[in-house]
Amino acid sequence: MKNSSIEIKVCMGTSGRASGGADVLRAFKQFIHENGIEAQISKRCGYKKVGCRGFCSKDVLVDVVINGEKTTYQSVKPIMVERIVSEHIVNGEPVSEWLTKEDYESFHNKQYKIVLGPCGEIDPENIEDYLNMNGYKAAKKAITQMSRDDVIKKVIMSGLRGRGGSGFLTGRKWEICKNQHENPKYIICNVGEVNRPLAEGNPHAIIEGLLIGGYAIGAEKGYIYIRERYHISVERLHTAISQAREKGFIGKNIFNSGFSFDIDFSFGTEAFICGEETALMESIEGKRAMPRFRPPFPAQKGLWGKPTVINNAETLSNIPIIIGKGAKWYSSIGTKESKGTKVFTLSGKVKNTGLVEIPMGMSLRDIVYGIGGGVEGDKALKAVQVGGPSGGLIPVSMIDMGLDYESLSKVGSIVGSGGMVVFDEDDCIVSVTKFFIEFLQRESCGKCTPCRIGTKRMLELLTKITEGKGEDSDLETLERLSSLMTSSSLCGLGRTAPNPFITGLSHFRDEYIAHIRDKKCPAGVCTALITFTIMEELCKGCTLCKKKCPVGAITGEVKKPHKIDPDLCIKCGACFKVCKFKAIKKE
Amino acid sequence: MDKVLKKILSDYKKNEGNLIYLLQKIQDAYGYVPEDAVNWFSNKLDIPASKFYGVITFYPKFRLKPTGKNTITVCCGAACHIKGSDKILGEVKGILSLKDDEDTTQNLSFTVQKATCIGACSIAPVVILNDQVYGDMDMERVSKLLKGYEKEGEYTGFEY
Numbered sequence: 112m113k114n115s116s117i118e119i120k121v122c123m124g125t126s127g128r129a130s131g132g133a134d135v136l137r138a139f140k141q142f143i144h145e146n147g148i149e150a151q152i153s154k155r156c157g158y159k160k161v162g163c164r165g166f167c168s169k170d171v172l173v174d175v176v177i178n179g180e181k182t183t184y185q186s187v188k189p190i191m192v193e194r195i196v197s198e199h200i201v202n203g204e205p206v207s208e209w210l211t212k213e214d215y216e217s218f219h220n221k222q223y224k225i226v227l228g229p230c231g232e233i234d235p236e237n238i239e240d241y242l243n244m245n246g247y248k249a250a251k252k253a254i255t256q257m258s259r260d261d262v263i264k265k266v267i268m269s270g271l272r273g274r275g276g277s278g279f280l281t282g283r284k285w286e287i288c289k290n291q292h293e294n295p296k297y298i299i300c301n302v303g304e305v306n307r308p309l310a311e312g313n314p315h316a317i318i319e320g321l322l323i324g325g326y327a328i329g330a331e332k333g334y335i336y337i338r339e340r341y342h343i344s345v346e347r348l349h350t351a352i353s354q355a356r357e358k359g360f361i362g363k364n365i366f367n368s369g370f371s372f373d374i375d376f377s378f379g380t381e382a383f384i385c386g387e388e389t390a391l392m393e394s395i396e397g398k399r400a401m402p403r404f405r406p407p408f409p410a411q412k413g414l415w416g417k418p419t420v421i422n423n424a425e426t427l428s429n430i431p432i433i434i435g436k437g438a439k440w441y442s443s444i445g446t447k448e449s450k451g452t453k454v455f456t457l458s459g460k461v462k463n464t465g466l467v468e469i470p471m472g473m474s475l476r477d478i479v480y481g482i483g484g485g486v487e488g489d490k491a492l493k494a495v496q497v498g499g500p501s502g503g504l505i506p507v508s509m510i511d512m513g514l515d516y517e518s519l520s521k522v523g524s525i526v527g528s529g530g531m532v533v534f535d536e537d538d539c540i541v542s543v544t545k546f547f548i549e550f551l552q553r554e555s556c557g558k559c560t561p562c563r564i565g566t567k568r569m570l571e572l573l574t575k576i577t578e579g580k581g582e583d584s585d586l587e588t589l590e591r592l593s594s595l596m597t598s599s600s601l602c603g604l605g606r607t608a609p610n611p612f613i614t615g616l617s618h619f620r621d622e623y624i625a626h627i628r629d630k631k632c633p634a635g636v637c638t639a640l641i642t643f644t645i646m647e648e649l650c651k652g653c654t655l656c657k658k659k660c661p662v663g664a665i666t667g668e669v670k671k672p673h674k675i676d677p678d679l680c681i682k683c684g685a686c687f688k689v690c691k692f693k694a695i696k697k698e
Numbered sequence: 699m700d701k702v703l704k705k706i707l708s709d710y711k712k713n714e715g716n717l718i719y720l721l722q723k724i725q726d727a728y729g730y731v732p733e734d735a736v737n738w739f740s741n742k743l744d745i746p747a748s749k750f751y752g753v754i755t756f757y758p759k760f761r762l763k764p765t766g767k768n769t770i771t772v773c774c775g776a777a778c779h780i781k782g783s784d785k786i787l788g789e790v791k792g793i794l795s796l797k798d799d800e801d802t803t804q805n806l807s808f809t810v811q812k813a814t815c816i817g818a819c820s821i822a823p824v825v826i827l828n829d830q831v832y833g834d835m836d837m838e839r840v841s842k843l844l845k846g847y848e849k850e851g852e853y854t855g856f857e858y
Contacts, residue, residue: 125817125818125821125831126818126820126821126831126833128830128831129818129821129824129830129831129832129833130821130833165820167818167820167821167833168820168821170821170833303817304775304815304816304817304819305817306817307817307818308817340813340816340826341816341817342829378722380718380757380758380759380760381757381758381759381813381814382756382757382758383814394718396715396716397713397715397716397717397718397719397720397753398717398718398753399752399753399756400756400757456777456817456819456820457820458776458777458819458820458822459776459777459780459781460780464777464819464820464821464822465820466820496776499776500776530776530777530815530819532776532777532780532819534780538780543780546776546779547776550776550814554814556756
């Protein structure tokens, strides 16, 4: 940095890379090098690969920083590099039509970034960047100046709750584990889907959190449980661990305190059930990931029967900040019972999709319309699914509710992993619910009967309804199954599996009724319940639909109204999409 | 085969008892878990083969059949689903002329998989081709992507 007054930061998270980030970076380096730009402007150019900053729909995002002044370009492709360098870097005139627009501003300004703050700013593969932002100072303070109890007390006072599952107080969990007499103890960091950008953008924060947690509970060994498929995350965590080891932040006798701690990887498999703590431990031990009975709780008897704490990567990323900035500061963010911020992946039918971090308690409206910029194509918002597949559907009428642990649980949803999927008027609630149950049925481990059989029966009934064969009594059966599963399943997967159905039915009962009694799908999604017909008065006989129909179900002569044979029609909707005269009716 | 398996066995000794670790090593070496390998380890370690199959069939990532040279994974998580991942999957299978119950082409050049959620929801729908993630997929982009891979050949590039 010292000699270079120009810095080019290219987003190289999963999305950045998927959109060609590596090619863009290469193009910059190549163009600047081949044309002797540095000599021409007598300035050095520095390059930085940064992690995800959340606004993935406009990737590749590139920052050009000249003398500390940052300008951001969106949707950059290698072909655009030449112009950006010549006009902006050489002549000092930014290419205005390629710069980020207002939506980029509003996307970021309404967020409260604590854990995501450094993502997109620092180079995740360079420990110096992390050290420059006071990295590992919190760990040093905790290990050299604070007792174990002090650390735990501080985390309890901050009000930090687990960001992955049920929202248990993190400090309390640590305390229970620390108080066990058995040794050794273990601490595990679970890197789930939503945590992936954290691992890609700022892996050292996770490691520092894990280190502090290990110190607090008295563990000498930490595990990072991550799916092998998250290549970039694994790579960056791996690099970060070796760098931290080189600097002496992990290993033997850390900061000359006598405390030793090391971190290993445990590669997870594609199994949703591994989000459940005890199943995850079974998986680390190399067995079928089936949850254990509790008690004993993992903090008492966990991995290999030893006291174990499992925290997710987002929870741990908060720890260095809490130790560094204080519990009081942290607890000033959020609501009475839910402190701090939460990261959500905003996706589905929303204009700005991406990763967002909000203070607990922010309203759904502010997220969807403020940060998300509203519904795609300005259609009507129907519902938002919060908390992943086993979260609840929150209808548009409740969009002003604030998001925190308490209010979400009141409406039958969960914070869960922080998934957030936006549905618009074109989405069918029954079909969406069927999709979630189908997923959960597949992921059910099969150990306990309520979940194994329950998800299966629910799926059968929902399929029946979407196929137009539903009966009134099916809803009663579904309700009975749901309450059984909720009360008697062994683990969280089974207990929360009916959430999409329960919430969907309570807010969209009329949609279920329409499927069952009227044999209609109001959103026009369930193929068995929709028909396509050509309205004679509007059809100009252009023959386009006839050409597009993959099964030859459309007949008619040029310039005369066409007809669809309902027996041949497979309801693919191709005709509906191509008709320029809106002559095809879908109902 | 013996030589490869012996090497895996010595690695396994460090991680005694961890069948996932062992199976992963076998799959890394062969691209799938061959029945012969299971029997070999079952004898050597005196662990019933059923234990191995219990773990293999529990996790979708373990395969009992050979995989293709290239792997295409279509993400079918919630965000990808509502953005049409079903159609993408159909298109991929269509291009490779795979039937509903098939996942690998006969010449073993491609294997098609479904993933639950890979956490790249903001660029849904997502397709992963040999570890490289491609977002905002549609029929056109996916067929272009596959075209970049000639039947057996090397990747010839993809326009973003």
